[in-house]
Structure formats: structure tokens, C-alpha cells
Amino acid sequence: MKTVRMLVPALALALGGTAGTALAADVRIATEGAYAPWNYLDDSGELAGFEIDLGNALCERAGVECEWVQNEWDSIIPNLQAGNYDAIMAGMSITEERMESIAFSDAYYPPDPSRYLTTAGTELDIENLEGKRIGAQGATIQAAYAEETFGEDNTILTFETPDQSIADLMAGNLDLIIADGSYLMPIAEGSNGAMVLTGPYVMIGNGVGMGLRQGEDELATSMGEALEALKADGTVDALIKEYFDAGPFFAE
Amino acid sequence: MLDALIAWTAGTFGEGPAGTLAYLTNGKHLAFYASVRFTLIAAFAGAAIAVVCGLLGTAALRSRIAPLRWIGTGYTTIVRGVPDVLFFLFLPLAFEQSVEWVMAQQACPAEALAESGRWPPCQAAQWFLTTTDYLVLACFTLGIVYGAFAANVINGAMNAVPRGQLEAASAYGFTPGQVFWRFQVRQMWVYALPGLSNVWMLLLKATSLLSLLQIQDMVLWANRIGAPNFIPRVGAVHGDWRWRYYLALFVFYILLTLLSEHLFRRLQRNASRGMAIG
Numbered sequence: 001m002k003t004v005r006m007l008v009p010a011l012a013l014a015l016g017g018t019a020g021t022a023l024a025a026d027v028r029i030a031t032e033g034a035y036a037p038w039n040y041l042d043d044s045g046e047l048a049g050f051e052i053d054l055g056n057a058l059c060e061r062a063g064v065e066c067e068w069v070q071n072e073w074d075s076i077i078p079n080l081q082a083g084n085y086d087a088i089m090a091g092m093s094i095t096e097e098r099m100e101s102i103a104f105s106d107a108y109y110p111p112d113p114s115r116y117l118t119t120a121g122t123e124l125d126i127e128n129l130e131g132k133r134i135g136a137q138g139a140t141i142q143a144a145y146a147e148e149t150f151g152e153d154n155t156i157l158t159f160e161t162p163d164q165s166i167a168d169l170m171a172g173n174l175d176l177i178i179a180d181g182s183y184l185m186p187i188a189e190g191s192n193g194a195m196v197l198t199g200p201y202v203m204i205g206n207g208v209g210m211g212l213r214q215g216e217d218e219l220a221t222s223m224g225e226a227l228e229a230l231k232a233d234g235t236v237d238a239l240i241k242e243y244f245d246a247g248p249f250f251a252e
Numbered sequence: 253m254l255d256a257l258i259a260w261t262a263g264t265f266g267e268g269p270a271g272t273l274a275y276l277t278n279g280k281h282l283a284f285y286a287s288v289r290f291t292l293i294a295a296f297a298g299a300a301i302a303v304v305c306g307l308l309g310t311a312a313l314r315s316r317i318a319p320l321r322w323i324g325t326g327y328t329t330i331v332r333g334v335p336d337v338l339f340f341l342f343l344p345l346a347f348e349q350s351v352e353w354v355m356a357q358q359a360c361p362a363e364a365l366a367e368s369g370r371w372p373p374c375q376a377a378q379w380f381l382t383t384t385d386y387l388v389l390a391c392f393t394l395g396i397v398y399g400a401f402a403a404n405v406i407n408g409a410m411n412a413v414p415r416g417q418l419e420a421a422s423a424y425g426f427t428p429g430q431v432f433w434r435f436q437v438r439q440m441w442v443y444a445l446p447g448l449s450n451v452w453m454l455l456l457k458a459t460s461l462l463s464l465l466q467i468q469d470m471v472l473w474a475n476r477i478g479a480p481n482f483i484p485r486v487g488a489v490h491g492d493w494r495w496r497y498y499l500a501l502f503v504f505y506i507l508l509t510l511l512s513e514h515l516f517r518r519l520q521r522n523a524s525r526g527m528a529i530g
Contacts, residue, residue, distance in 0.1 A: 036486040037485065041476065043279060045278075045279035045280040045282065072466070083375060083380065163479035166479075166480050186483045190481075190483050190484065191482050
């Protein structure tokens with residue numbers, strides 16, 4: 001009995017720490033937190049990245065209190081629809097298919113060509129791949145593209161998080177990876193030549209935007225106006241320059 | 253040996269011992285260490301519930317009422333036979349959806365209920381599970397699953413108490429209730445403890461499944477921190493280090509096991525004081 005009586009406060013204490021902040025903010029924004037430099041956990045364990053900075057700037061401009069929620073990629077759209085949060089900023093490309101289930105803001109990053117990443121010294125003929133093991137993150141436009149383009153003659157492997165696919169490429173379990181260029185480029189650079197970008201640029205997707213529930217026009221309007229203003233005053237371009245060393249894309 | 257180990261880690265995680273220490277104490281790592289609380293809560297609360305379920309299960313198994321006996325047999329047989337991973341996925345989800353179903357019956361308009369293909373039928377019946385809710389569900393799942401094992405152990409231990417002792421007790425004039433509580437149940441613990449310590453070890457191991465329920469436990473953090481990183485601004489640049497963190501978890505569980513074995517030995521000694529066995 002003594003143990004039980006001690007457990008109850010311990011349980012309440014440990015739980016209070018995680019649950020206390022829930023639902024306090026006006027707008028809850030979900031991100032994956034495993035997609036540097038878009039969104040990631042920094043060394044202090046906090047969410048950081050291009051989208052975190054941009055999202056905070058958007059909320060400040062729109063005059064709302066925002067809270068970030070970390071959610072796994074493969075359930076990020078269902079949980080938006082379920083009302084667990086109000087918006088998604090997770091490097092999500094605007095596609096026709098996703099537009100059927102959710103709404104999008106205007107793009108805050110222009111269409112980002114997908115790239116192929118492979119290990120140094122691997123010769124690949126992207127046009128005629130056969131018997132290769134190709135990695136992509138599950139439920140992404142690249143996974144769909146790889147399945148459609150290479151699925152017949154190759155093995156397509158999908159991963160829950162993109163860094164798992166990188167680990168498997170390095171371990172020799174994959175021949176190549178297809179993913180957003182903006183994600184793969186810093187990895188290729190940082191790997192000191194161990195991994196290289198190869199093959200053509202693949203244009204899929206229509207830019208990256210904020211995912212919203214359909215029919216929530218008030219939030220869509222206020223976020224849309226804030227984004228418009230931040231594009232006009234150069235904030236978005238400055239952030240893109242800072243994180244991706246690219247642009248400017250939205251300068252007047 | 254220890255020196256070699258320190259030297260090896262010092263060179264492995266950063267620039268010298270100071271760098272290693274800084275790396276191992278950054279916020280990400282502190283969050284990783286703090287996530288141990290989920291594992292410990294699940295283990296202790298799960299074990300407490302398992303003992304209750306085990307006693308109830310035993311009572312049902314030994315009941316004079318046939319339907320109760322069937323329930324007891326069904327519980328121990330079915331639950332012990334199904335892999336705990338499946339139970340971990342099944343019970344919380346089934347519970348969430350049944351709660352949502354009940355909420356939907358009360359809160360949703362009739363036309364929403366009639367419309368199929370949408371779950372839950374309306375927004376009002378949506379139950380958003382927090383980490384807390386998931387942890388509570390995880391504790392109950394562990395309790396129910398390992399309670400079935402505990403029931404089997406306790407039932408066997410009840411049978412192991414020598415009949416002669418019980419007969420002797422009644423011969424001395426103890427009432428049937430006294431014989432049951434003071435002789436059979438009291439001695440049962442001595443026979444049950446080795447089996448229960450086994451069940452506890454199994455339960456402890458099963459706490460590594462918490463991340464299946466979106467609880468940010470040690471396993472999830474080990475995956476996260478160990479993942480390769482090539483971008484300096486994100487944090488320390490390193491290759492695939494997941495094995496190092498898995499190894500740390502490995503050691504953590506072994507230490508817990510050793511500690512539990514020690515505690516159970518002491519418990520056993522205490523429980524069998526003044527008895528001819530143990």
C-alpha cells in the first residue's frame with residue numbers, strides 16, 4: 001500500500017511537467033523536428049530551424065500566441081485534421097493530392113527541386129536504374145515519385161525519418177536516396193565528400209507552404225496576410241539566405 | 253580498465269574530456285536522461301497494477317463460481333498468448349476509440365453518426381491524447397498483460413503451500429478464513445516471489461516499447477540523438493552513432509536487472525523468515 005501511495009504523487013508530478021502547457025496558445029503549429037535545416041532539435045533540445053524562425057515571425061506579425069508541437073511525419077496530416085493542432089510547418093510541399101485533404105497557405109519557399117544522393121565513387125545511370133535499392137522518406141512526394149518511376153525494376157525503401165535513410169545509405173544498405181535538394185545539399189557538403197549529389201534535378205511539388213485545416217478561413221487569412229507582409233519586407237528572403245544560402249525569391 | 257574506458261569515451265564524443273562532458277550534458281542529452289522517468293513510472297505503476305490484476309486473476313481462477321473461473325482461465329490464457337507488442341498497440345487504441353464512440357453517441361448530431369467513413373463522427377467526440385494519457389494507458393496495458401503472468405504464478409504458489417499445514421491449522425481451531433489468510437496466503441508469497449521476480453524482469457524489458465505510443469522515452473531519444481548529422485549549425489557533426497546510445501540503454505537495463513535481483517533476494521529472505529523453506 002505504501003508503494004501505491006508514493007506512486008500516485010510521483011505519477012502526477014512527472015505527468016504535470018509534460019501536460020501542463022497543452023492548449024494554452026492561440027495557434028498550435030506542428031513540425032517534425034528531424035529535417036534540418038528546415039526544422040530540427042538543436043543541441044539544447046529545443047526546436048529550431050528555418051520554419052521555427054519563420055513561424056514565430058508570422059505569429060508575431062499576426063499578433064497571435066503560438067506554440068510548437070512535435071509530431072511524426074507520417075501522422076502529421078491526420079493529426080491536423082483531428083484537431084491536435086492548427087497548422088503544419090514541416091517542409092511540406094504543396095501538392096494536388098494533399099490539397100484534397102488539407103488547405104495550404106501561399107508558398108514560403110519556392111519549388112524545391114528534388115535531388116539524388118549517393119555514396120562517393122558510386123556510378124549510377126539514373127535514366128536506367130535496375131536492381132537498385134532506393135531510399136525515400138515515407139509519405140513524401142519523392143517516395144511517390146520513386147515508386148512510380150523506378151518501382152518496377154528496383155526496390156524502394158521508405159523510412160520514418162529522413163536521417164534513418166542517410167544512416168542506411170552510409171551503411172551501404174541503399175544505393176541512392178531521393179529527397180528535397182534543400183535537405184540533401186547541406187548533408188552532401190557536411191559529409192566531406194563521403195556522399196555526393198548526382199543525376200538530374202527532379203521538379204516535383206509546387207513550393208513549400210503552411211498546411212491548414214480546410215474551412216478555417218480566419219486563420220488562413222491572418223497567416224496569409226502575415227506571410228505577404230514578411231515577404232514584402234524581406235524577412236522571408238533573409239531567413240532563406242541564412243538557412244539555405246539561396247534566394248532572394250520574393251523581393252519586389 | 254576504467255582508465256581505458258574513460259580515455260576511449262573522452263576521445264569519442266568531443267574534443268578531450270571537457271568537450272565530451274559538454275556534449276554529454278547539452279540540453280538534448282539532459283532531455284534524454286530525463287526521459288528515464290517515463291520508463292520508471294511505467295515500470296513501477298505497471299507492476300503495481302500487475303500485482304492487483306494478478307491477485308484478482310488468481311481469485312477468479314480459484315473461485316467456486318464456474319463463470320468466474322472461466323473468466324480467469326480466459327484472461328490468463330489469452331493475454332499470456334498474445335505478443336505484448338500487439339497488446340501495446342491494441343489496448344490503448346481500442347480504449348481511445350471506444351471512449352470516442354461513447355462520446356459520439358452523446359455529443360454528435362444524428363446525421364453525423366449516420367454518415368460512415370469518418371472517425372470520430374464529429375469534432376466534439378475527438379479525444380486528443382496527451383503524453384500523460386498515453387502513459388496512463390501504457391501503465392494499465394503493462395499491468396493487464398503482466399497481471400496474467402502474475403495470476404498464473406500466484407495460483408501455482410497457492411497450490412504449493414503444503415496441505416498438511418492447512419489441515420493442521422484447522423485442527424488447532426482456526427476458522428476457514430483464518431486458515432486462508434494467515435496460512436495459505438501468508439506462505440503463498442514465499443513460493444510466488446521467484447516467479448514474480450521473473451514477471452517483473454519481463455515487465456521491465458517491455459517498458460522499452462513506450463515509444464510505440466508516441467511517448468518520448470529513452471529509446472526515442474537514443475534514435476534521435478544517435479542519428480547522423482552533417483550540418484554544424486544543427487549540433488555536433490557525427491556519423492551514425494545510434495549503436496552507442498543503444499549500448500547505453502543496454503547497460504541501463506542490465507543495472508536495473510542486477511538491482512532488482514538484489515532486492516528480490518532480500519525480499520525473499522524476509523518473507524521466508526522462520527519458515528522451513530526458501
